[in-house]
Amino acid sequence: MSSSTQTSAAGAAIAAPARNRRVRRLTGRDRIVLGIMVAVPTLIQLTLVWIPTVLSIGLSFTRWNGLDLADIKPAGMANYEYVAQDYPPFWPAVQHNILWLVFLAVIATPLGLLLAVLLDQQIKGSKIYQSIFFTPVMLSLALIGVIWQLFYNRDNGLLNYLLGTAGTSGAVDWFGDSSVNIWAALFAATWRHAGYVMILYLAGLKGVDPSLREAAALDGANATQTFFRVVFPAMRPVNIVIIVITIIESLRAFDIVYVINRGTNGLELISALVIQNLVGEGQVIGVGSALAVILLVISLVPITWYLARTFNKGASE
Incomplete structure (x- = not known):
């Protein structure tokens, strides 16, 4: 067989799979299905989000x-x-939203990170602990507000009972006292936010290359140095997501304060003021x-x- 014949045969062998990989043209039915798959979500998005926004x-x-x-x-x-x-409630609401952001960033987020680090150690029953800490995330904030009302109730609440003041004149009205109710609501929000952050950081920890830890150990770094100098920087994408989520959570906080007292008497938030002016008699x-x-x-x-x-x-x- 001549060299030209061999070259032609090789070229044909290469061209044949290429022809077999040719993209199939969409049929009329395929176009209809794709059109519906694009049009329905777009219509829902327009109807529920963009048109009301405009x-x-x-x-x-x-x-x-x-x-x-x-x-x-x-x-x-x-x-x-x-x-x-x-508008008198506006600037107090702005201050409360900023306080909400700072509290979630300084207390709730580090708490979620700490839980993630502890549960990443493969301790016995870690899956059970993960489920326990993540349970509040699956509950609505309105339901969380109701649960914490039982905890903070002035006369029969668990907290005043533990303090020995339940049913007495010295009982603290945790949700009714404007000087303390914002802190009570923040602890309730932390209960939920920490579980959410924990799950995100657990996923981030699982994605860190084990060789990074091994290299740090060979260099003589202890567990704390390894985490803050190697592991935590390696989770930069997760850190960015959590920063954004924390900011958005502080802005969209609404359910808890609205369940407590409709966002009044020390619990003013911008989101609650929106509802107060759009719904009700004084709209x-x-x-x-x-x-x-x-x-x-x-x-x-x-x-x-x-x-x-x-x-x-x-x-x-």
Whole structure:
């Protein structure tokens, strides 16, 4: 067999699998199925998220009683000026949201990290402990508020009972006293947030290359040095996600304080003020919408930062 014949045969052998790997054209049925799979989620997203968001932005520049569309009147920036200058609960709510963020970042998140590190040691019954600590995450914040009401109840609550003040004049009204109720609510929120952070960090710890720990041990590093200088930096993607989640959790905090006292008497939060102005007898649609837009803009900052980092990392790779 000549060399040219061998070359042709080899080329044909290579070309044949290439032809076999040719992408199959989509049929009319495939296009319909793909169209439905794209259109249905998009329609749901538009209906439940984007259209209400655009309407809220528009309503924030109007005055409206929420009943008759004919009564909608343009207000310009008046609602925003009112919120910033003449709405008494607004700045206390901003302070409480900042306090919520600091408390989750300084107390709840490190607690979740500590639980993750302890449970990553393969201690006996670690799966049971994981389930116990993660259980609050599966509960709604409203239900958590109800559970902690039983714990903090002034007359029959477990905490006052343990302090020996239940049923006496010295009993602390943990949810009714404006000087302490924000701290009581924060501990209730920590109970849930710590379990969420624990699961994320456990996943991050499982993904760390064991050779990094071995190399640190060979260099003479102890367990604490290995964690803070090797393991923790290696979990940078998880750390970024947890930072974003912590910020968003502090902004969307609503259920607990609304269950306790509808976000009043020392428990003012921006999210609670939004509902107070959009629902009920004293509703002020324009003010409530302005508050919702302010909350949206603040929330977009960490989300945009996270997405920018994610896409930049993907582009660099």
